[in-house]
Amino acid sequence: MLEELSHVLNCVDNTCISCVMQLSVADMECVVQGIIETQYIILTFLQLIMIIWTFSIGTVASEVRLLCDLEQSEPSWSVRHVGGAMRGAGAEQVSVLVRSMVESKTSKNALRLFYALGYKFDHELLRVGFSFNFYRGAQITVTVASINKMLKLHATDEAVPVTLGIQMVEVIAPATSENYTEVATAMSSFCEYLAP
Amino acid sequence: ILHWQPNQGSEMNSQVLEEISQCVETLNGVKEGSCKTSLTFYKPNLQDQSAVMDFPRDFMGISMPELPNKYFLIIRGQRIVLEADSSILVIMEKLQSYKPKAILNFEGELYKLGDFQIRVIKVVPHQTETLKGIMVEIDYLPISSVENSKQIMKEFIDIWKEVVSKKSLAGEFTHAETNYAEYGLGDNYTSQHTAVQYAAAALTQLIQSSQLRS
Numbered sequence: 001m002l003e004e005l006s007h008v009l010n011c012v013d014n015t016c017i018s019c020v021m022q023l024s025v026a027d028m029e030c031v032v033q034g035i036i037e038t039q040y041i042i043l044t045f046l047q048l049i050m051i052i053w054t055f056s057i058g059t060v061a062s063e064v065r066l067l068c069d070l071e072q073s074e075p076s077w078s079v080r081h082v083g084g085a086m087r088g089a090g091a092e093q094v095s096v097l098v099r100s101m102v103e104s105k106t107s108k109n110a111l112r113l114f115y116a117l118g119y120k121f122d123h124e125l126l127r128v129g130f131s132f133n134f135y136r137g138a139q140i141t142v143t144v145a146s147i148n149k150m151l152k153l154h155a156t157d158e159a160v161p162v163t164l165g166i167q168m169v170e171v172i173a174p175a176t177s178e179n180y181t182e183v184a185t186a187m188s189s190f191c192e193y194l195a196p
Numbered sequence: 197i198l199h200w201q202p203n204q205g206s207e208m209n210s211q212v213l214e215e216i217s218q219c220v221e222t223l224n225g226v227k228e229g230s231c232k233t234s235l236t237f238y239k240p241n242l243q244d245q246s247a248v249m250d251f252p253r254d255f256m257g258i259s260m261p262e263l264p265n266k267y268f269l270i271i272r273g274q275r276i277v278l279e280a281d282s283s284i285l286v287i288m289e290k291l292q293s294y295k296p297k298a299i300l301n302f303e304g305e306l307y308k309l310g311d312f313q314i315r316v317i318k319v320v321p322h323q324t325e326t327l328k329g330i331m332v333e334i335d336y337l338p339i340s341s342v343e344n345s346k347q348i349m350k351e352f353i354d355i356w357k358e359v360v361s362k363k364s365l366a367g368e369f370t371h372a373e374t375n376y377a378e379y380g381l382g383d384n385y386t387s388q389h390t391a392v393q394y395a396a397a398a399l400t401q402l403i404q405s406s407q408l409r410s
Contacts, residue, residue, distance in 0.1 A: 079280065102287050104287055109278045110280075112276050116271050
């Protein structure tokens with residue numbers, strides 16, 4: 001499956017592919033998630049490592065994610081809120097998951113701030129993998145990563161895969177309430193290449 | 197940032213503000229424009245109000261006109277400052293865990309005096325015209341090091357206070373040093389340093405307002 005993905009991406013015009021993961025600040029995003037099995041990882045693009053914390057606060061049910069990109073020489077932080085999936089007739093007409101997503105880059109004190117505000121730590125995950133960004137009817141980001149849990153708090157060196165030998169493939173594209181159907185169509189078209 | 201501390205029993209009014217602005221012009225300050233910084237006090241969105249003491253009461257957010265895409269969050273008691281994209285406001289709105297309680301506007305006139313930049317600021321609660329406080333924000337542009345600029349800033353402040361004292365106004369400017377290291381900030385002055393100063397200024401303003409009321 002990973003070989004097929006790499007082949008598809010090589011066929012796309014290389015000038016459209018960027019090596020950097022873009023975390024979109026958008027009203028909505030279209031998401032397709034899947035699982036593939038792989039024997040090895042092709043080191044073609046920039047490696048990406050990310051920790052995700054989920055917090056919840058007791059007074060009002062609100063969950064927020066803190067992301068720390070460890071790939072850079074200086075870890076960079078962002079705060080992300082992911083909304084629920086779109087429901088109703090509109091959702092039934094598209095073959096992808098549509099949900100709201102807002103992200104804000106922050107300085108390094110995000111973790112301290114949310115603890116101080118009373119948020120409680122829920123869980124953390126380490127994502128290790130690669131990200132591809134290109135335009136094909138929509139600005140699409142494909143992330144292929146292993147999901148790892150840390151046996152001790154924040155101990156990235158001691159992370160172990162949640163499921164050994166299995167990678168998460170995530171295809172994301174930013175959208176607005178006006179154009180999400182076009183974006184969903186572009187994603188569905190691309191994702192046909194990923195079908196076994 | 198220097199705060200105007202009125203004498204006991206005297207008022208804070210636009211006449212004092214006008215006199216202070218004239219002090220800047222006495223020093224050959226050239227007006228360059230206006231600016232407005234907004235500071236929001238947040239409170240936790242609680243169903244059980246008795247739990248309010250479990251949450252920080254000095255959580256503030258600051259927007260600056262020169263950085264429209266940024267927003268600064270501060271918890272003063274714990275010495276935390278966070279610089280974020282302005283989309284953090286959308287996230288806070290979605291989270292609904294903290295809500296705005298009060299907003300203070302720092303409306304300033306910007307003056308240029310050689311290598312110095314002075315803002316004469318009136319502190320006004322949002323959507324009112326009531327003058328609650330007067331501040332002066334002084335920047336020395338050539339040096340971004342907090343430590344290296346201390347001496348020259350002190351000299352300028354002494355000159356400023358002397359000019360103001362000649363007006364025989366019923367009050368004086370006070371100045372409190374900020375320990376930026378407590379916030380994890382370095383010697384190179386950044387907008388996070390400014391945010392920390394404004395947060396301190398807002399709390400000073402609150403204390404001053406409550407003292408005037410009593």
